[in-house]
Amino acid sequence: xxxxxxxxxxxxxxxxxxxxxxxxxxxxxxxRGTDSVEPTFSSLYANYFSSACVQCHSxxxxxxxxxxxxxxxxxxxxxxxxxxxxxxxxxxxxLCLGVKIVDAGNAKNxxxxxxxxxxxxxxxxxxxxxxxxxxxxxxxxxxxxxxxSALLNWINEGAQNN
Numbered sequence: 001x002x003x004x005x006x007x008x009x010x011x012x013x014x015x016x017x018x019x020x021x022x023x024x025x026x027x028x029x030x031x032r033g034t035d036s037v038e039p040t041f042s043s044l045y046a047n048y049f050s051s052a053c054v055q056c057h058s059x060x061x062x063x064x065x066x067x068x069x070x071x072x073x074x075x076x077x078x079x080x081x082x083x084x085x086x087x088x089x090x091x092x093x094x095l096c097l098g099v100k101i102v103d104a105g106n107a108k109n110x111x112x113x114x115x116x117x118x119x120x121x122x123x124x125x126x127x128x129x130x131x132x133x134x135x136x137x138x139x140x141x142x143x144x145x146x147x148x149s150a151l152l153n154w155i156n157e158g159a160q161n162n
Contacts, residue, residue, distance in 0.1 A: 037146045039153035045075045096131035104159035
């Protein structure tokens with residue numbers, strides 16, 4: 001009888017431990033960064049771009065090799081990639097050519113916002129007929145709302161390298 005009770009208690013503890021582990025893993029895989037993302041490039045890079053973007057957008061990665069020539073390996077190269085480039089990628093064949101990746105002072109016409117935020121991803125993006133930003137990154141669960149707000153504010157405030 002005691003052995004049966006101990007076995008029952010042991011199974012219950014294992015179940016509770018499993019739930020706790022699943023809960024910890026689920027919450028840690030949710031939003032990346034912190035709630036204190038500031039509308040500065042250094043804060044956006046430290047809290048989001050350096051971890052979420054560098055995996056695919058740096059020399060030698062698939063996206064880079066496919067022609068999406070963004071380099072997020074350093075803050076300096078990421079800033080240069082975002083501010084000095086226009087859409088040239090084969091991912092949207094010719095329809096968005098020339099649209100600025102980041103249009104300083106204008107988040108609504110910045111291709112980056114169209115790629116990351118569903119509410120900005122529209123047909124005829126930035127007034128270009130037929131342009132619709134790539135939708136592969138929209139509303140990712142690791143792009144917290146604090147980073148979204150900081151990104152929009154950073155761009156609308158002039159997209160300074162600060």
